[in-house]
Amino acid sequence: MTQEEIFDKVKDILVDQFDLEDSEVTMTTNMTDDIDADSLDLFEVLNQVEDEFDxxxxxxxxxxxxxxxxxxxxxxxDKK
Structure with missing residues (x-):
């Protein structure tokens, strides 16, 4: 899986989780500063990511x- 494919899936998760526009999520987006995610938000995102990518x-x-x-x-x- 390419970084671009991974980014697209991560972006979908973040857009859905934080009710963002696609354009608001880039590779340089900071989770806490730009998205205003707290530790619980990040935990939920990481759980979704783990499920999505197994x-x-x-x-x-x-x-x-x-x-x-x-x-x-x-x-x-890559380890899989």
């Missing part, structure tokens, strides 16, 4: 931007 994410405290999340997902999907 992976288990670890060390998610390093995830602050959409790019960080996409890269984490890519690492896990």
């Amino acid at each position: 992976i288990k994410l670890e060390d998610t405290e390093e995830v602050s931007t959409v790019a960080d999340l996409v890269n984490k997902i890519k690492e896990q999907t």
Whole structure:
């Protein structure tokens, strides 16, 4: 799976979860600063991501931007 495909799925999850426009989510979007996500929001997003990609994410405290999340997902999907 390419980073672009992963990004598209992550963007769909974020748009749905936070009632955003597609254009509001880019690779540089910061989860807490730009989307105003709190820790519970991030937990829910990470659970959706794990379900969507059938992976288990670890060390998610390093995830602050959409790019960080996409890269984490890519690492896990590449291991499959």
